[in-house]
Amino acid sequence: MAWMSINKRRKKKLFRRRASHSSSTPKKNKLWSKQKLRKDLYYRNRATQRKKREWLSATLKKVYLLVSITTLSFLIYFLFFTNFFRVEKVVLIDNVEVNQTEVEEAFNKFATRKILWVLPADNIFLLDKNSLNDFLLAEIPRLEQIEIEKKLTDVIKVKVRERQLLLVWVAGNQLHYVDQYGSICCRATLDEVVERDLPLVYDSNDREVYLREEVVTRNFVGFLQDLHQQFPLQINVDIKKFWAPSILAKEVHLETTGGWRVYFSIDRSVESQLGDLKVVMDEQIKEGIERVDYIDLRIGNWAYYKYK
Numbered sequence: 001m002a003w004m005s006i007n008k009r010r011k012k013k014l015f016r017r018r019a020s021h022s023s024s025t026p027k028k029n030k031l032w033s034k035q036k037l038r039k040d041l042y043y044r045n046r047a048t049q050r051k052k053r054e055w056l057s058a059t060l061k062k063v064y065l066l067v068s069i070t071t072l073s074f075l076i077y078f079l080f081f082t083n084f085f086r087v088e089k090v091v092l093i094d095n096v097e098v099n100q101t102e103v104e105e106a107f108n109k110f111a112t113r114k115i116l117w118v119l120p121a122d123n124i125f126l127l128d129k130n131s132l133n134d135f136l137l138a139e140i141p142r143l144e145q146i147e148i149e150k151k152l153t154d155v156i157k158v159k160v161r162e163r164q165l166l167l168v169w170v171a172g173n174q175l176h177y178v179d180q181y182g183s184i185c186c187r188a189t190l191d192e193v194v195e196r197d198l199p200l201v202y203d204s205n206d207r208e209v210y211l212r213e214e215v216v217t218r219n220f221v222g223f224l225q226d227l228h229q230q231f232p233l234q235i236n237v238d239i240k241k242f243w244a245p246s247i248l249a250k251e252v253h254l255e256t257t258g259g260w261r262v263y264f265s266i267d268r269s270v271e272s273q274l275g276d277l278k279v280v281m282d283e284q285i286k287e288g289i290e291r292v293d294y295i296d297l298r299i300g301n302w303a304y305y306k307y308k
Contacts, residue, residue, distance in 0.1 A: 106139040
């Protein structure tokens with residue numbers, strides 16, 4: 001009986017332990033389910049917040065992009081398409097005969113150009129000085145050299161050097177100025193020629209000439225200038241006109257108002273040839289100068305003359 005009671009007691013204790021173990025298990029399951037729910041809610045909140053942040057970031061990027069494009073578009077329009085930075089005034093410097101109006105009209109033609117079919121060529125930032133330089137030289141042949149300087153925000157300075165108008169080239173019914181390089185500079189009018197008192201040089205070939213074309217050499221121009229000044233002073237006879245046989249010929253023919261002619265070589269000095277001419281006129285021709293057809297001084301130390 002004693003043994004049976006011990007077993008009963010053990011069974012009771014074991015039953016109590018099992019009962020207590022079975023009664024505590026639901027509490028752990030219940031706690032675990034709450035923790036899981038909290039974790040689910042936590043991760044759901046984090047995912048929601050992350051989505052909100054991503055949406056906000058994407059929205060801000062779009063706003064920044066829109067603002068940047070709008071600002072850039074406004075700056076481009078303000079800098080290149082408004083009149084604020086368009087050249088409105090051209091200041092001409094060191095000009096002698098080329099006037100302000102002539103340069104302004106040429107610049108207005110240049111301003112009608114477009115860069116890349118859209119951008120204005122007269123914008124102070126886009127203005128190409130080399131292009132403007134070439135354009136003005138082509139429009140105003142009397143100009144030899146140009147220096148352009150930009151002045152913000154709408155002014156440019158044009159410093160010019162003009163070609164010297166030294167001769168008048170006569171070909172057919174057209175008059176052209178010849179510069180110091182022997183090139184055709186620009187058209188001339190009869191009134192201008194009379195006012196300037198420049199030597200008239202007739203083209204013996206009577207051919208058409210073009211701007212910038214070299215019709216005579218520099219030596220020819222220098223020689224003719226000296227001859228035009230010294231002949232009336234030393235010979236006391238007025239000059240009617242000059243003749244140029246060709247661009248390659250190293251000679252010039254002079255015709256006086258009396259109708260007689262003199263042939264000069266440009267390889268010899270004007271002084272020596274005029275000295276020879278005076279000797280011939282004083283010692284050989286004397287009073288019969290009106291009957292002379294021409295006097296040839298082209299060969300050194302010799303003088304030939306022919307009567308009409």
